[in-house]
Each structure stands twice: as structure tokens, then as C-alpha cells.
Amino acid sequence: MFIEVMALQGALGYLQYFLHDAAWVVELHLAGATTLWITGIGFYLSLHRHPLEATDSAPSSGHADTVALGT
Numbered sequence: 001m002f003i004e005v006m007a008l009q010g011a012l013g014y015l016q017y018f019l020h021d022a023a024w025v026v027e028l029h030l031a032g033a034t035t036l037w038i039t040g041i042g043f044y045l046s047l048h049r050h051p052l053e054a055t056d057s058a059p060s061s062g063h064a065d066t067v068a069l070g071t
Helices: 002-018 023-046 064-068
Strands: none
Touching: 002 023
């Protein structure tokens, strides 16, 4: 999704340049920039593992710490 939003931003940038800053293209370009930030942050956050929440059903084999840390 991130690559598609970047490509759309590039196309809107070229369109904005060739139409000499048409107001409606500037608005779309700003909306695209906001969407790009949101997808970029979502992509960054999806790269990290989040530790499992401690529950009552944790394994009793002594490996509860490694399971809770996600390793």
C-alpha cells in the first residue's frame, strides 16, 4: 500500500506542476501527503513484534518468559 500511495503522490506532483498549481490538485496532493504519513507510520509500526499479553493460560514448562517476549 505504501508504494502505491507514493506513486500516486508522484503523479499528483507532476500534475500539479503541469497545471501550474491548480487549487484542486494542491488539495489532493496535501490529502495524499497526509495519507502517505499515515501509511508510513503504519508500515513502521507493523515491522516490530509486540510482546504477548500475560494471560492465565501461560505455558507451565518454564518457558513463560521467552513466550511473553515473543522469542
